[in-house]
Amino acid sequence: MTTTTTPTAATNRLRPRRSCLAVPGSSPRFLEKAQGLPADEVFLDLEDACAPLVKESARQLVADALNNGDWGGKIRVVRVNDWTTHWTYRDVITVVEGAGANLDCVMLPKVQDAGQVTMLDTLLTQIEKTMGLQVGRIGIEAQIENARGLVNVDAIAAASPRIETIIFGPADFMASINMKSLVVGEQPPGYPADAYHYILMRILMAARSHDLQAIDGPYLQIRNADGYRGVAQRSAALGFDGKWVLHPDQIAAANEIYSPTQEDYDHAELILDAYEWCTSEAGGAKGSAMLGDEMIDEASRKMALVIAGKGRAAGLQRTSVFEPPA
Ligand code: GLV
Numbered sequence: 001m002t003t004t005t006t007p008t009a010a011t012n013r014l015r016p017r018r019s020c021l022a023v024p025g026s027s028p029r030f031l032e033k034a035q036g037l038p039a040d041e042v043f044l045d046l047e048d049a050c051a052p053l054v055k056e057s058a059r060q061l062v063a064d065a066l067n068n069g070d071w072g073g074k075i076r077v078v079r080v081n082d083w084t085t086h087w088t089y090r091d092v093i094t095v096v097e098g099a100g101a102n103l104d105c106v107m108l109p110k111v112q113d114a115g116q117v118t119m120l121d122t123l124l125t126q127i128e129k130t131m132g133l134q135v136g137r138i139g140i141e142a143q144i145e146n147a148r149g150l151v152n153v154d155a156i157a158a159a160s161p162r163i164e165t166i167i168f169g170p171a172d173f174m175a176s177i178n179m180k181s182l183v184v185g186e187q188p189p190g191y192p193a194d195a196y197h198y199i200l201m202r203i204l205m206a207a208r209s210h211d212l213q214a215i216d217g218p219y220l221q222i223r224n225a226d227g228y229r230g231v232a233q234r235s236a237a238l239g240f241d242g243k244w245v246l247h248p249d250q251i252a253a254a255n256e257i258y259s260p261t262q263e264d265y266d267h268a269e270l271i272l273d274a275y276e277w278c279t280s281e282a283g284g285a286k287g288s289a290m291l292g293d294e295m296i297d298e299a300s301r302k303m304a305l306v307i308a309g310k311g312r313a314a315g316l317q318r319t320s321v322f323e324p325p326a
């Protein structure tokens, strides 16, 4: 008997999202250009990158771009306006009725509580049923951009099986908590530690406890390549899966920083092989073994699986082979 796996938000959420490219939904030029860029995800924006006067006309532009564009396997997302505006329901209806089959996720900004996610989930289900689309395939990406959203982030992460990612929105967040800096993502002057550590960790814990991806938001100083790298390295080191890119020049940095290095990838694959061998009968069915000077066990295998999984998803190839001890 053959079994086929139908993609759902739960399986799709494992796809790499190292670089998530913001594309203003009102700009035919950017909608065209984004298609050829090597980002893992594109999100066509109806929210803050679209001026109020063009928000309504942008809906159809976005639906047309999804239907007629060649997105080359990228994750295709549309960011709608948040539920405190009057635009959200028509954003969702126009885009999902118009292009639901060519859309992977809806990004919901400024999420404040779980109810805002379930409201979007219900609307998506009704549209999917009406349009004959597979119910539950379109995922939700939830942006945490204010104090209330962060306080409720666990409930938000648990609110729907459609949720694939929790995203940090630093610009709106900094405004929401009155952080004393205008440089998005950079440390406020006068604070001796990392002002973002708690926020990033809080989001990461909520995401990981529900098997979701954690994504870092934008870095607005697009000409400052070192600044982008520094801020990206901070969240990548903690375990974040990717970051927004606002300019094509930021894509290569994100793809590199959120992928394991070749050395770490090779090491992870070696740990997996060595552990498999030592637990096999040929290897003595042991629970732990030595790999060079390093003792490895089931916990090492779990850590190695994460790095190996990210490396494989990023297309890395092994450059070393495991040799069982003679
Ligand atoms: C993104 O939406 C942000 O506010 O940083």
Ligand code: MG
Pocket (backbone or CB within 6 Å): 048, 109, 145, 169, 171, 172
């Ligand atoms: Mg924002």
